Amino acid sequence: MTTELLSANHAAAAAAALAGRANRVGRGFGGGVYPITPQSECMERLCDERFDKGQVVRVESEHSAMAVCIGFSIAGARAFTASSSNGLAYMTENVFTAAMSRLPIVMMAVNRSLGPPWNIWAEHGDTLMLRDAGWVQLYCEDNQEVLDSILTAFRLAEDRRVLLPVMVCQDAFILSHTMTPTDVPSQETVDAFLPPLDLPHRLSDRPRTVGALDGPRETEVPRAEMQRAMDDVPRVYAEVQGAFEATFGRRLADPVVPYRMDDAEIALVSIGTTAATVRAVVDEARARGVRVGGVRIRMFRPFPEDTLRQLLSRCTRVGVLDRDLAPGQGGIVWSEVRPAAPQGSIVQNYIVGLGGGDIRPKDVARILDDLCARERAGKPQFVEVG
Amino acid sequence: MSANEPILGGMAQTAADRSTPLLRPGNSNCGGCGMSVGLQFLSRAIAGTPVQLVIPACCAAVAAGPFPTSGYGAPVFSSTFASAAAVATGLAHVARLNGEKTRVVCFVGDGGTYDIGMATVSAAAERDEDLLYVCYDNEIYGNTGGQRSSATPRGATTTTTPRGSELEKKDILAIMAAHRVPYVASISLAHPDDALRKLRFALDAKGFRFVHMLAPCPTGWKSEPADSIELIRLAVRSGLYAVYEVFEGSRVVINVEPEHSDAALERYLGMQGRFRKSGVELASVRAGVERSWRELRARSALGGPG
Ligand SMILES: Cc1ncc(C[n+]2csc(CCOP(=O)(O)OP(=O)(O)O)c2C)c(N)n1
Numbered sequence: 198m199t200t201e202l203l204s205a206n207h208a209a210a211a212a213a214a215l216a217g218r219a220n221r222v223g224r225g226f227g228g229g230v231y232p233i234t235p236q237s238e239c240m241e242r243l244c245d246e247r248f249d250k251g252q253v254v255r256v257e258s259e260h261s262a263m264a265v266c267i268g269f270s271i272a273g274a275r276a277f278t279a280s281s282s283n284g285l286a287y288m289t290e291n292v293f294t295a296a297m298s299r300l301p302i303v304m305m306a307v308n309r310s311l312g313p314p315w316n317i318w319a320e321h322g323d324t325l326m327l328r329d330a331g332w333v334q335l336y337c338e339d340n341q342e343v344l345d346s347i348l349t350a351f352r353l354a355e356d357r358r359v360l361l362p363v364m365v366c367q368d369a370f371i372l373s374h375t376m377t378p379t380d381v382p383s384q385e386t387v388d389a390f391l392p393p394l395d396l397p398h399r400l401s402d403r404p405r406t407v408g409a410l411d412g413p414r415e416t417e418v419p420r421a422e423m424q425r426a427m428d429d430v431p432r433v434y435a436e437v438q439g440a441f442e443a444t445f446g447r448r449l450a451d452p453v454v455p456y457r458m459d460d461a462e463i464a465l466v467s468i469g470t471t472a473a474t475v476r477a478v479v480d481e482a483r484a485r486g487v488r489v490g491g492v493r494i495r496m497f498r499p500f501p502e503d504t505l506r507q508l509l510s511r512c513t514r515v516g517v518l519d520r521d522l523a524p525g526q527g528g529i530v531w532s533e534v535r536p537a538a539p540q541g542s543i544v545q546n547y548i549v550g551l552g553g554g555d556i557r558p559k560d561v562a563r564i565l566d567d568l569c570a571r572e573r574a575g576k577p578q579f580v581e582v583g
Numbered sequence: 584m585s586a587n588e589p590i591l592g593g594m595a596q597t598a599a600d601r602s603t604p605l606l607r608p609g610n611s612n613c614g615g616c617g618m619s620v621g622l623q624f625l626s627r628a629i630a631g632t633p634v635q636l637v638i639p640a641c642c643a644a645v646a647a648g649p650f651p652t653s654g655y656g657a658p659v660f661s662s663t664f665a666s667a668a669a670v671a672t673g674l675a676h677v678a679r680l681n682g683e684k685t686r687v688v689c690f691v692g693d694g695g696t697y698d699i700g701m702a703t704v705s706a707a708a709e710r711d712e713d714l715l716y717v718c719y720d721n722e723i724y725g726n727t728g729g730q731r732s733s734a735t736p737r738g739a740t741t742t743t744t745p746r747g748s749e750l751e752k753k754d755i756l757a758i759m760a761a762h763r764v765p766y767v768a769s770i771s772l773a774h775p776d777d778a779l780r781k782l783r784f785a786l787d788a789k790g791f792r793f794v795h796m797l798a799p800c801p802t803g804w805k806s807e808p809a810d811s812i813e814l815i816r817l818a819v820r821s822g823l824y825a826v827y828e829v830f831e832g833s834r835v836v837i838n839v840e841p842e843h844s845d846a847a848l849e850r851y852l853g854m855q856g857r858f859r860k861s862g863v864e865l866a867s868v869r870a871g872v873e874r875s876w877r878e879l880r881a882r883s884a885l886g887g888p889g
Pocket residue numbers: 640641642643664665691692693694695696721723724725726727732
């Protein structure tokens with residue numbers, strides 16, 4: 198293991214390269230890559246990596262980037278790509294195809310606003326739009342978590358009980374372009390953590406059509422299997438956490454990360470880097486005797502509803518911070534968290550930090566004040582920041 | 584019948600063929616489908632070579648039929664409409680990385696090639712990916728009911744050009760040749776010896792190879808199923824369909840010399856309801872044909888080192 202000063206983009210590329218090389222004893226590694234701000238540094242670094250048994254293909258679009266990954270994966274190789282924002286929107290058709298074909302592809306997604314207006318800063322709507330595509334989704338809070346999650350993602354995706362693609366998400370610039378000391382494991386430890394991929398349905402020389410025309414029954418059955426695979430993810434994830442700790446000596450974050458929730462009556466729920474700011478505000482409010490805690494949802498698919506229900510069971514007030522907006526509905530995280538909050542509790546949605554607006558402690562403190570003062574929940578509130 | 588128009592007797596199943604045909608009997612293609620005939624040619628060219636097919640949304644994907652059966656006697660990945668050449672790129676790299684002899688073949692309609700897949704095909708060609716790309720061109724979106732594509736010729740009625748298309752068909756061979764790929768060819772379903780020679784060459788060659796076949800579609804062309812091969816014969820004889828190959832984007836070899844026969848062109852148009860309905864004039868079609876030939880002759884004369 199070495200400690201390097203890495204941006205989250207470079208950390209993701211380093212992890213993908215390590216995972217790719219680990220499959221040299223299998224059928225190799227590859228993927229299609231295409232630039233978009235703020236992801237480009239990841240694919241650029243990947244293009245600079247050397248593989249004994251791998252090929253990074255510089256394609257003409259994100260749609261083809263995922264299609265090339267599909268080709269690598271269905272042929273039994275380990276596949277990776279990265280994208281963001283409009284790139285993910287352009288890729289969408291094949292994002293669904295990857296999952297429906299049960300291909301353990303891993304993608305790093307940098308969360309960026311979808312235009313217009315053209316805005317390259319952090320927003321979560323791009324990957325939340327893909328929450329129903331059949332991918333496991335992990336949202337990260339720091340660079341080390343991005344690197345660790347990419348390695349974890351391959352192990353999770355390739356598990357026979359899962360066989361679903363995994364998207365590792367991180368906030369534009371806040372992580373993608375911020376360098377922090379990051380532990381990079383050795384190839385030998387990654388080799389030990391990631392056994393060679395053995396895809397049960399890989400295309401071989403046997404006459405068979407993958408993705409053929411089907412009627413309702415033959416569509417229902419594999420969809421139900423996907424749901425079952427998603428149901429298995431938390432259990433497999435827990436096993437992977439154990440293996441991760443045994444191999445790398447670090448604890449991998451849980452699907453839901455609570456902060457000072459043990460006796461909390463008020464909870465502030467968020468995803469991504471917003472959670473770090475929430476923690477600072479929780480500490481400050483706790484010092485004043487406010488019984489507040491923070492909840493970070495790291496795994497958004499499968500959605501950890503049971504865990505959330507337990508964590509929130511004693512809460513009377515729940516504030517959900519969304520760095521995204523589904524116009525006509527409100528925050529996407531809020532609409533998913535609501536059913537997990539206790540009956541009768543006040544669950545208020547705050548739309549905050551769209552287009553990369555800098556969410557500062559004072560902004561979250563204002564949100565907390567609003568939440569504490571409420572008699573009932575209202576419509577999603579737009580919170581101005583900065 | 585002229586000297587360069589062989590009879591089709593040689594296409595019967597022989598011991599040299601694959602034990603499992605590429606397109607199995609009992610598939611759902613319409614009677615007289617040119618694409619089906621093209622697959623028989625491809626089947627014979629492939630013989631014992633291990634292949635993997637990538638087929639995007641199109642009639643040929645329907646031919647695979649429903650799970651768990653497969654209309655194809657080879658492994659197939661059924662890709663999204665625009666993605667055949669990109670999925671095939673991945674497959675071809677994995678075969679290479681693992682030292683496997685598998686040849687990866689894209690089998691794609693004109694819609695998936697000329698239109699929605701254009702950028703993908705162009706990029707795979709530019710990267711010189713090691714794959715054979717076969718475009719069967721029925722000059723419409725057959726799968727979705729016969730709408731126009733940019734391969735629809737002037738004068739053809741389709742469900743979206745009810746009075747006949749006024750646009751000139753895209754010159755896909757010139758486009759692909761301009762990528763300077765190792766091999767680009769058109770094949771005639773009425774000239775099996777020439778077609779088989781070229782398919783075999785294309786299958787064996789390295790790098791990006793592009794083969795185009797005009798594929799009659801009785802359903803969309805409003806023609807008699809039994810006339811499909813005759814239509815191709817007329818298309819070649821009249822000069823409407825040029826049968827040639829281009830090596831490395833420069834050396835052009837014309838494989839079948841047309842007669843430039845107006846009688847053949849008239850019969851070609853007259854045998855198809857899609858042209859009868861629009862009443863397209865022979866003279867306007869002839870003008871387009873002659874222009875294409877002038878361009879092709881110029882390119883073949885420029886030639887390259889032989
Ligand atoms: C992205 C997308 N748009 C539209 C379709 C609908 N669609 C399926 S096949 C097809 C036309 C295929 O035409 P072509 O490639 O010429 O092949 P053919 O059906 O004629 O064999 C269309 C429009 C689709 N499957 N995917």
